[in-house]
Amino acid sequence: MLEAVIVDDEIKALQSLSWELTNFSNEIKVNASFTDPFEALEYLGKNTPDCLFLDIEMPTMDGFQFIQKLTNKNFPVVITTAYNQYAIKALKNEAIDYLLKPIDTDDLKDTIVKIKKYNSRNYTSERLEKILLNFNANALNKKITFNTDGKLLFLESDEILYAESDGNYSTIYLADGNKIVLTKKLKEVNDLLPNDSFFRIHNSYIINLHKIKEFLKTDGYVVLRSNHKIPVSRQKKSDFLDMI
Numbered sequence: 001m002l003e004a005v006i007v008d009d010e011i012k013a014l015q016s017l018s019w020e021l022t023n024f025s026n027e028i029k030v031n032a033s034f035t036d037p038f039e040a041l042e043y044l045g046k047n048t049p050d051c052l053f054l055d056i057e058m059p060t061m062d063g064f065q066f067i068q069k070l071t072n073k074n075f076p077v078v079i080t081t082a083y084n085q086y087a088i089k090a091l092k093n094e095a096i097d098y099l100l101k102p103i104d105t106d107d108l109k110d111t112i113v114k115i116k117k118y119n120s121r122n123y124t125s126e127r128l129e130k131i132l133l134n135f136n137a138n139a140l141n142k143k144i145t146f147n148t149d150g151k152l153l154f155l156e157s158d159e160i161l162y163a164e165s166d167g168n169y170s171t172i173y174l175a176d177g178n179k180i181v182l183t184k185k186l187k188e189v190n191d192l193l194p195n196d197s198f199f200r201i202h203n204s205y206i207i208n209l210h211k212i213k214e215f216l217k218t219d220g221y222v223v224l225r226s227n228h229k230i231p232v233s234r235q236k237k238s239d240f241l242d243m244i
Contacts, residue, residue: 002027002050002115002119003031003051004029004031004050004052005030005031005033005034005040005044005047005052006030007033007055007066008034008054009035009036009057009058009059013055020103020108021053021108028112032049037066041071044072045071048075050075050119051075051076051078053078053099054066054079055079055080056080067095076095076115076118078095078097078111079099080103081101082100084100097114143155143156144160146172146192148180148182153180157194157198159174160172160173160174160175161173161174162207162224162228163206164205165186165203165204168183168184169183170184170189186200186204186205186206197209199236199243200236201230201233202230202233205230207230212224212225213225
């Protein structure tokens, strides 16, 4: 059974949709409903429903702003509105469907079919991801795994030159000249890298020890084979010398 959340500032509209969904008792149930979008955001930050029915016209925060503020987006969103001019914008804002008020029963049935298909595809994708991660974890030549842009990247240590911090993001620089941007802090990236090959040489940098060409003691820099110059922090210098 699908578990739904409804967000609509109009209590009558919320009750009406909740009643409609209750008629599909063998298909879907309403786990929570909110007239206050801020309370809904707090709830959805801690809970993942099978679908969200979201009103567009709300006085304190419209539906599109609500979608942008969601920290957890692992569920399909259905826009509910009395104005069909929002339809195209709704679909561009990651909504899988929209329903015009008053909501038609047949339209609601079609939407539930779409929700099921969406969740089925996501379930298959999650299972495949787990299979790939488990396979890599048990492989003899284990690779470094990065999750980015909706895909898993499996890299050999030798393919990575260094990683650089950019606040809540990190950039991985590769030997082939490409780079990967991750929504991870450098500390999280450091936890993914094997400590026998990589060293956090500075608060903002992790280097591949096998890619070092020179260490400029006076200047406090290492030069990689790619000719990138990476600073060595004074706090890390002693540990770095022990590593090499």
